[in-house]
Amino acid sequence: xxMSWINSxxxxxxxxxxxxxxxxxxSWTTLRDRYASQSTGHFIQLCSELMNTHRxxxxxxxxxxxxxxxxxxxxxxGAPVSESNLVAIILNNVGPAYKNTIASAQSRDxxxxxxxxxxxLLGAEHRQKLHCLFGANIGPTALVATRGGR
Numbered sequence: 001x002x003m004s005w006i007n008s009x010x011x012x013x014x015x016x017x018x019x020x021x022x023x024x025x026x027s028w029t030t031l032r033d034r035y036a037s038q039s040t041g042h043f044i045q046l047c048s049e050l051m052n053t054h055r056x057x058x059x060x061x062x063x064x065x066x067x068x069x070x071x072x073x074x075x076x077x078g079a080p081v082s083e084s085n086l087v088a089i090i091l092n093n094v095g096p097a098y099k100n101t102i103a104s105a106q107s108r109d110x111x112x113x114x115x116x117x118x119x120x121l122l123g124a125e126h127r128q129k130l131h132c133l134f135g136a137n138i139g140p141t142a143l144v145a146t147r148g149g150r
Contacts, residue, residue: 003027011069031076046074050081055095060125063094064118083114090117098124 002024007015010031017034021027050070055063067090071081081089091102101124105112112120 006031011065011072013065013069043074043077043079046070046077047079050074050089052093053089054093060094060118060121064090064121067093084111086114087112087117090114090121094121097128100124 003021006024006027007018010018014031017030018027021030050067053063053066053070058066067086071086074081087105091105094102098121101120105117105120
């Protein structure tokens with residue numbers, strides 16, 4: 001039962017580390033050893049990776065999953081990332097396609113929460129997909145006028 005709980009609790013990218021583990025103790029030990037290392041080098045690598053994770057060609061969900069995986073790993077390592085820092089990293093790395101959403105988030109009087117930012121970015125991505133979908137279906141048209149039945 002505990003093994004099932006561990007497997008259902010971890011991020012899908014972390015499940016790879018648990019393949020072949022036959023007990024909850026071995027699973028937990030593997031996760032602890034792999035993700036709770038508090039060495040300075042590991043911490044610097046994780047921070048650097050977090051700061052340099054850009055959306056590129058991935059979807060907003062994929063991008064946020066990568067960011068959240070790194071944030072969770074840092075938290076397990078004893079260096080949690082504040083929500084305000086997380087929001088700043090996302091705004092800096094989401095890319096120019098979301099410049100209007102970024103401007104909207106930055107112009108608020110109060111700090112934007114992660115959940116609100118996620119909803120804004122997912123909504124903007126959905127609108128972009130619809131725009132591309134409907135924009136692609138509009139092809140060249142020809143107007144024809146006839147006179148006298150010809």
